Amino acid sequence: MKRLHIHVSVDDLSQSIRFYSALFGCEPAKQKRDYAKWMLDDPKVNFAISARGAKAGIDHLGIQVEEGGELEEVRERLKKADLHTFAEGETTCCYAKSDKTWVKDPSGIAWEAYQTMAEAAFFNEAGLNATACCAPEMASIETPVNSGCC
Incomplete structure (x- = not known):
């Protein structure tokens, strides 16, 4: 099973948690001092927010898979x-x-295809003091040049 992943950077985490909890009709499945995540079944989405100093708005999008074979399918x-x-x-x-695995869409929006294997104590490998989300330096990934509409 695949699940759409949306990660949004927010200015005020507490206020955003209240808003999204009301919108989705449930509390976050995971909540930290700088992060919250809802694992929704209707619609099937992993929706995450974080307040880590990045500009407010869509941070990145993704496809989360449960099995390694599904990840290889998305990579292909x-x-x-x-x-x-x-x-x-x-x-x-x-x-x-x-x-x-990361990619940029024709507009330069970061997308990740990923499989989660375990929980972690820290936001990312840089530890608790890291800013921004986990997307690698996206400048190293080329944006397609001959992309058409729709």
């Missing part, structure tokens, strides 16, 4: 779409240990 789709990817491999991000 990206290759067939002729998109340049960055295979990050196993890493710690958003309080979880995951296997990740």
Whole structure:
């Protein structure tokens, strides 16, 4: 099973948790001092927010998978779409240990394809004091140049 992942940077975590909890009709499945995540079944989405000093708005999007075969399937789709990817491999991000591949869409929005293997005590490998989210330096990933609409 695949799940859409949306990560939004917010200015005020407490206020945003109240808003999204009301919108989704439930409390976060995970909550930290700088992060909250809802694992929704209707719609099937992993929705996360963080207040780590990044500009407010969409931080990145993703496809979360449960099994390694599904991750390989998504990676193959990206290759067939002729998109340049960055295979990050196993890493710690958003309080979880995951296997990740990153890509930029034609507009330059970061997308990740990933499988989570375990929970983690820290936001990312840089520890508690790291700012921003886990996307690698996206400048190293080329944005497709001949992308059409829709």
